[in-house]
Amino acid sequence: xxxxxxxLSQAGVRTVVDVRAVAWSHRPxxxxxxxxxxxxxxxxxxxxxxxxxxxxxSIAKGTGSFTSCEKRYARYLSNHPxxxxxxxxxxxxxxxxxxxxxxxxxxxHRGVLLRAVSRNRRVAIIDL
Numbered sequence: 001x002x003x004x005x006x007x008l009s010q011a012g013v014r015t016v017v018d019v020r021a022v023a024w025s026h027r028p029x030x031x032x033x034x035x036x037x038x039x040x041x042x043x044x045x046x047x048x049x050x051x052x053x054x055x056x057x058s059i060a061k062g063t064g065s066f067t068s069c070e071k072r073y074a075r076y077l078s079n080h081p082x083x084x085x086x087x088x089x090x091x092x093x094x095x096x097x098x099x100x101x102x103x104x105x106x107x108x109h110r111g112v113l114l115r116a117v118s119r120n121r122r123v124a125i126i127d128l
Contacts, residue, residue, distance in 0.1 A: 001029040001038050007128050009042040014094040016046050017087065019110060020101055021053025047090055052083050054109035066107060073109045077116050087117050097128065 008016065016039055023032035036046040056072040077083060090096070102108035105127065114125055 001035060005038050005042045005044070008039070008044055008097055011097075011126070011128055012095045013044055013097045015091060015096040016044055016099050017052075017090050017096060018046065018048045018099045019052040019087075019113060020048075020099070021050050021055065021057070023048045023050070025101070049086060049090060051080075052087060052113060057109070070109070070112055073112050074116070077112065084113075084116055087113065088121065091117075 016035075018032070018035070023035070025031055028034055029038065032048055039046045054069070054073050055076065056069045087098075098110050098114065100108050100110045102110065105111035105114060114123075117123060118125060
């Protein structure tokens with residue numbers, strides 16, 4: 001986790017928004033409290049925004065495809081605009097990072113979320 005915190009700090013990230021429904025990991029250093037403490041040591045604010053988590057994640061892992069999961073999540077976001085407003089409020093004008101379980105945003109609900117957040121708003125998206 002120290003490598004991640006170093007990369008975020010070097011990129012100027014001031015806020016990390018954890019968009020996992022459950023901020024837990026098999027790797028203890030990526031659990032909510034440990035991650036929050038590691039980020040705080042680099043003066044990076046940590047926010048767990050569980051509402052932005054993917055309630056359809058099990059569909060992608062089970063019998064469904066990621067494509068169907070992605071479509072369901074996009075529909076979920078369109079029915080819950082407060083989630084996008086919440087993300088926009090959290091990131092404000094800071095350099096912020098959205099964090100989830102998957103490393104590739106194109107294989108994760110984070111990609112759908114980023115596209116929706118950047119729609120109608122000028123947001124630079126950089127993969128670290």
